[in-house]
Amino acid sequence: xxxxxxxxxRASPRKRRPATPAAPDPAAGLMPQAEPVxxxxxxxxxxxxxxxxxxxxxxxxxEMYRRxxxxxxxxxxxxxxxxxxxxxxxxxxxGQEACQVGGVLALxxxxxxxxxxRESMALTARGIDPVEVLTLLRGDWHCxxxxxxxxxxxxxxxxxxxxxxxxxxxxxxxxxxxxxVALVYIGDGATSEGDFHEGVNxxxxxxxxxxxxxxxxxxxxxxxxxRQTAAPSLAYKGVGYGVPSEQVDGNDxxxxxxxxxxAVAHARAGKGPYLVEAHTYRMEPHTNADDxxxxxxxxxxxxxxxxxxxxxxxxxxxxRDVLDDAAVAEIAEQxxxxxxxxxxxxxxQPTVDPLSLxxxxxxxxxxxxxxxREQVRAELAAAQxxxx
Amino acid sequence: MATMTMAKAxxxxxxxxxxxxxRVVVFGEDVGQLGGVFRITDGLQxxxxxxxxxxxxxxxxxxxxxxxxxxxxxxxxxxEMQFDAFAYPAFEQxxxxxxxxxxxxxxxxxxxxxxxxxxxxxxxxVEHHCDSSEAYYAHTPGLKVVTPATVADAYSLxxxxxxxxxxxxFMEPKKLYFASGDADLSTRTESFGRAVVRRPGRDATLxxxxxxxxxxxxxxxxxxxxxWDLEVVDVRTIVPFDDATVTASVRRTGRCVxxxxxxxxAGVGAEIAARVQERCFHxxxxxxxxxxxxxxxxxxxxxxxxxxxxxxxxxxxxARLQWDDQPDARWLTDGVSA
Numbered sequence: 001x002x003x004x005x006x007x008x009x010r011a012s013p014r015k016r017r018p019a020t021p022a023a024p025d026p027a028a029g030l031m032p033q034a035e036p037v038x039x040x041x042x043x044x045x046x047x048x049x050x051x052x053x054x055x056x057x058x059x060x061x062x063e064m065y066r067r068x069x070x071x072x073x074x075x076x077x078x079x080x081x082x083x084x085x086x087x088x089x090x091x092x093x094x095g096q097e098a099c100q101v102g103g104v105l106a107l108x109x110x111x112x113x114x115x116x117x118r119e120s121m122a123l124t125a126r127g128i129d130p131v132e133v134l135t136l137l138r139g140d141w142h143c144x145x146x147x148x149x150x151x152x153x154x155x156x157x158x159x160x161x162x163x164x165x166x167x168x169x170x171x172x173x174x175x176x177x178x179x180x181v182a183l184v185y186i187g188d189g190a191t192s193e194g195d196f197h198e199g200v201n202x203x204x205x206x207x208x209x210x211x212x213x214x215x216x217x218x219x220x221x222x223x224x225x226x227r228q229t230a231a232p233s234l235a236y237k238g239v240g241y242g243v244p245s246e247q248v249d250g251n252d253x254x255x256x257x258x259x260x261x262x263a264v265a266h267a268r269a270g271k272g273p274y275l276v277e278a279h280t281y282r283m284e285p286h287t288n289a290d291d292x293x294x295x296x297x298x299x300x301x302x303x304x305x306x307x308x309x310x311x312x313x314x315x316x317x318x319x320r321d322v323l324d325d326a327a328v329a330e331i332a333e334q335x336x337x338x339x340x341x342x343x344x345x346x347x348x349q350p351t352v353d354p355l356s357l358x359x360x361x362x363x364x365x366x367x368x369x370x371x372x373r374e375q376v377r378a379e380l381a382a383a384q385x386x387x388x
Numbered sequence: 389m390a391t392m393t394m395a396k397a398x399x400x401x402x403x404x405x406x407x408x409x410x411r412v413v414v415f416g417e418d419v420g421q422l423g424g425v426f427r428i429t430d431g432l433q434x435x436x437x438x439x440x441x442x443x444x445x446x447x448x449x450x451x452x453x454x455x456x457x458x459x460x461x462x463x464x465x466x467x468e469m470q471f472d473a474f475a476y477p478a479f480e481q482x483x484x485x486x487x488x489x490x491x492x493x494x495x496x497x498x499x500x501x502x503x504x505x506x507x508x509x510x511x512x513x514v515e516h517h518c519d520s521s522e523a524y525y526a527h528t529p530g531l532k533v534v535t536p537a538t539v540a541d542a543y544s545l546x547x548x549x550x551x552x553x554x555x556x557x558f559m560e561p562k563k564l565y566f567a568s569g570d571a572d573l574s575t576r577t578e579s580f581g582r583a584v585v586r587r588p589g590r591d592a593t594l595x596x597x598x599x600x601x602x603x604x605x606x607x608x609x610x611x612x613x614x615x616w617d618l619e620v621v622d623v624r625t626i627v628p629f630d631d632a633t634v635t636a637s638v639r640r641t642g643r644c645v646x647x648x649x650x651x652x653x654a655g656v657g658a659e660i661a662a663r664v665q666e667r668c669f670h671x672x673x674x675x676x677x678x679x680x681x682x683x684x685x686x687x688x689x690x691x692x693x694x695x696x697x698x699x700x701x702x703x704x705x706x707a708r709l710q711w712d713d714q715p716d717a718r719w720l721t722d723g724v725s726a
Contacts, residue, residue, distance in 0.1 A: 142492040153460075154492050158484050164450050165485070168457020168465075175413075175439065176461065194477070198450030205445055206454075360495040361529055363553035366628035 030244050032235035036279050037248040039255040042307050044315025046254075053258040062322050064105055064253055065313050066331050068097040071121040072310060073335035074130055077342050078120060078137075082288045086346050087137045091118045095283030098253035098309035099215045101125045103183055106211075106260035112169055112182040114153045114162040118215075119185050123152060130342050140350040151180075160190040163199025163212065167273075170208040174270070181267045183211045183260075189220025191237055192228050200273065204241045209267035211260065212238070212275045215250060217282040222295035238275030250278030251309040254316065281307075354380060389572045394542045395565040398428045400573055401546035402466065406436050409464060412550060414441045416451055416468030416504075425470055426506055426565055448478040452503060456485050459499035466550060472507040473516040479524065486555045487530030502549045502556050507535075508599045508649050510563035510696055512689040518562075519686055520650030522598075525557040526626045526659070533626040534580070535559040537601030539569030541579050541624060548580035559626075561599035581625045583633035589619035592643035592709055595634055595660055597623035600647040600697060607702035616706060626656055631663060638664050639671040643709040645679060647697055652680030674710035675719070 039047055039055060049055060056064075075094050082090040093100050100121040104113060115122055123133045128145045135144020136155055143154035156162040166182040173180035190196055191214060203210040214234050218225050231237060238245030244266065248259040256278055263274035281304040285292040292301075317323035358365055358373040365373065392400075406412045414432055416424075420443040423430030432441040444451050448469060455465035469475035475482075482503065490498045509518030526533045532554050536542040542560070549556040586601065587608050596604035601622045608618035621637050623630070638644045644664050648657040661676040679697045687695045708716050 141494060143494070143496075147493045147496045149496070153497075154489075158480065161453060161481060161485060164453025164481070165457040165460065167450075168454035169460045170457070171454070172458040172461025172463050175458075175463070182457075194447075195449055195453060195481075198445070198447045199453065201445050201447070202450050202454050360491045360493075362490075362532070362628075363498065367631065368629065 027239055030239045030242065032233065032239075032245045032247045032277070035247075036250075037246060037255045037259055038252050039258060040252045040312055040316055042312065044312040044319070046316060046319075053255065053262060055254060056257045056261060058317075058320055058322050060105065060257065061254060061313065062317060064098075064101050064257060065310070065317055065323065066334070067101045067105070067125045068253065068310050068313065069331050070335045070338050071097050071101055071125050073339045074124050074342065075121050077339040078134060079284070079288060081134075081343070081346055082137075087134060088139045089287045089289055090120075090137055091287045092284035093118050093121045093282070095304060095308070096215055096217060096250065096280045097121065098256045098313070099213070099250050099278045099280055102253060102256035102260050103185060103213050105257060106264045107181065107183055110151060111180055111264075112151045112153065112166070112173075114166045114182060114184040115155050116159075116162070116185055116187065116190070117155045117157050118187065119155060122185065123155075126150070126152065128152065130338075131345050134346065138346070138350065140352050160186055160193035160196040160199065162186075163190075163196050164202060165199075166210045166212075167199050167203035167206065167208045170203065170210045170267075171206045174207075174209060179209070179268055181209045181211065181264050183213055183264070185213055185215065187220065188214065188216040188218065188225055188228055188234060189223065190214075191234050197237075197241075200238060200241045200243055200275065203273035204243050207270065207272040209270065210273040211263045211267055212243075212273060213260065213263075214275070214277045215280055216277055217250075217280050219282060219286070219296070221286045221290065222292075224295075233277060233279075235275060235277035243273050243275050245275040245277070247277045247279065250280030251304075251307045251312065253309050253313040280309075389570050391568055391570055392539060393566050393568050394536070394539050394560075395426060395428055397539045397543040397571050397573070398546055398560065399430055399432075401543045401550075402429060402432060403435065404573070405466070405547055405550040406432065406440060409550075411462065411464040412440070412466060413458065413463050414466045414468075415444050415454075417444065417446055417470050419443060419468050424468060426562070428504070428506075428560070428565075429468065448475055449481050452478040452481040452486060455501045455503075456481065456489065456499050459501050460497055464500060464550060466502040466504065469503060469505045471513075471517045472505055472519040472521045475503070475505050475521065478503075482525070482531070482557070483528050487528045490554070491530060498553060499555055500553050502546070502558050504558045504560060506562045506565075507559045508561050508563065509686060509692050510599060510649075512692070513562075514689060515686065518692070520648070520681065522557075522559050522626055523650060523655045525559075526656055530555070531627060532556045533559065534624065535561065535598035535626060536579075536624065537561065537564065537586075537596075537598055537622050539567075540571040540577050541622075543571050543573055544577040544579045545624065547576065552580070559598060563599055564602070567602075579624050581628050581630060583621050583623050583625070583630040585619060585633070585637060586622045587618070587620040589617040589641065591617045591641060592645065592706055593619045593621055593634075593637040593641045594645050594647055594702065594706075595621045595623060595637075595664070596647040597626060597656070599649045603697055603699060603702060604647050607699045607706070610699055611703060611706060614703070614707075618706065623660070629660075629663070631667065634660065634664060635667045638668045642671050642673045644668070644672070644676045645702065645705045645709070646676065647679045647702060649681055649697060651683045652678055653683045655680060673713075674708075675716070677705045677708060679705050
């Protein structure tokens with residue numbers, strides 16, 4: 001049998017180059033999954049369990065359901081209060097209940113939340129008095145709750161600026177030996193802002209325990225996601241900063257909580273920040289003042305009703321036998337009572353004191369502010385005298 | 389009492405503050421190993437470690453926003469903006485958050501911090517390195533704005549700024565960094581919030597701050613030859629503004645020229661002139677005049693001397709203070725003459 005030289009070379013192991021092991025992918029462990037993580041189907045039936053995202057305890061999911069029901073009722077009540085002129089404006093988060101509630105449920109009470117104006121539901125789910133939450137939108141002050149006591153920054157109206165605050169706060173906490181985690185809520189539009197990038201980068205460089213939680217609800221007011229990014233998804237924005245990132249079905253409450261639990265645990269373990277993108281949908285206009293018919297079809301909105309996070313979780317919990325008609329009715333009653341109390345309290349006209357304008361500008365008012373306060377005091381006294 | 393440069397005094401103030409208060413952390417661009425491009429943070433990292441004095445990513449909004457979070461957690465950040473014009477990316481953080489957080493939260497959160505800004509010109513710097521940006525900050529309620537003109541004040545004002553419960557924008561006149569002066573670092577000048585009469589005089593008051601103070605003092609010295617005895621008031625703290633000291637001086641002298649290096653229109657000098665006019669009208673023998681930089685983008689180095697307020701320009705203004713009780717011819721025409 002004759003062999004060609006080529007065949008001999010192929011056959012001879014000596015002639016083969018030693019196999020060099022492939023260099024490890026430096027982005028391994030950072031990349032999000034190609035598809036959003038899902039633990040429930042759209043109809044609420046469970047998908048096979050996953051080792052990387054273990055399902056949260058069923059009691060936590062039941063509590064999540066309760067808070068989502070109360071949250072949705074709160075949201076509807078706030079929208080109604082706007083129509084009655086009790087609130088200046090209200091940005092609804094209807095349809096985003098899994099994210100709103102999941103974000104706060106993943107945290108301890110001593111963790112910090114950095115919310116935007118759309119997180120009223122999340123804040124009430126955190127246990128903050130709804131009247132204090134709505135102070136901003138009613139207009140009797142800016143932030144109505146005690147930010148320090150509630151470990152909750154004021155709702156941020158400028159986009160993404162809180163991303164850097166969270167990095168600083170979380171670093172400061174770990175610097176002082178505390179294992180606090182900060183969770184930042186932002187939307188898809190805000191990921192285009194410079195402060196998003198600076199915040200994620202600072203958190204990464206200083207290994208600050210922050211979870212950046214992007215609720216991608218498809219629209220920044222009217223501008224669609226395609227105008228915000230050319231990235232495969234927003235979760236990929238973390239990779240360039242060395243931040244492990246994940247995308248999740250934001251209307252799958254079980255997956256949202258599972259992914260956030262992992263992200264929070266990662267941060268708390270001192271491994272630095274984590275970025276989570278939740279794919280969800282804003283069912284209502286940007287605010288009551290917005291006209292969504294100008295930029296999206298009713299059909300599109302309708303299609304998202306089939307992925308309603310509350311219906312999905314209810315189906316699942318009923319199948320797990322931890323929720324029945326009686327429990328559903330009782331929770332609905334709780335939600336009604338919550339809304340009724342809110343309605344009643346919001347009907348009372350808040351008292352505002354013009355002289356409070358001069359408080360909290362500085363620790364102590366300057367001489368100029370004292371002067372201006374006296375002028376306003378005199379104006380008020382004169383007006384009162386005229387009325388009398 | 390020791391003789392040192394303003395840069396050294398600022399450095400000593402930072403070191404002493406870090407020594408006295410372990411909550412004080414110093415950070416920014418190149419402030420660590422390098423000690424800052426002007427060496428104001430020189431040696432701090434070696435002495436206090438890289439957790440208390442550290443470099444950050446090159447992002448000014450990030451630096452100030454990070455400081456907001458650190459202050460919320462209970463630390464006392466002192467951040468360096470490398471140059472005046474490089475602080476503009478941080479302006480949103482400063483105006484919307486640093487200045488307002490106490491007010492927005494009804495005092496639940498406060499963010500005491502010092503934002504150090506090397507500012508103004510006269511050093512032959514190329515563009516974007518010589519802006520006088522104090523008016524932007526002074527126009528923002530919630531901020532305090534401070535600028536030293538002497539070595540002793542540099543130390544004292546910075547110590548007081550770091551101890552202050554409110555955020556302070558600390559404007560450091562670059563051209564004075566390496567000017568020497570006497571300072572006793574064991575005593576404070578109690579300078580915060582208080583203007584000071586740098587040179588007493590009877591005939592007119594020159595009000596100045598930061599880099600314009602040496603110009604005012606030099607002008608006052610030169611004015612002696614013309615027979616004018618000029619008083620010089622150093623504002624020191626632009627916010628909160630010390631009306632009392634300025635007003636008392638002008639009421640004594642009856643004449644006032646406000647000097648600032650910044651472009652004049654809608655500037656701090658305009659505010660001071662208005663306040664003096666409101667409070668001293670019946671004591672004034674002449675309109676309050678301003679000497680300022682020109683209303684132009686900061687010029688190229690070879691042209692900056694024409695832009696900057698000079699002793700001659702100050703003396704020209706003093707000469708127009710209606711010493712002969714005649715109106716200033718410049719204001720007698722209608723509108724603006726070409």
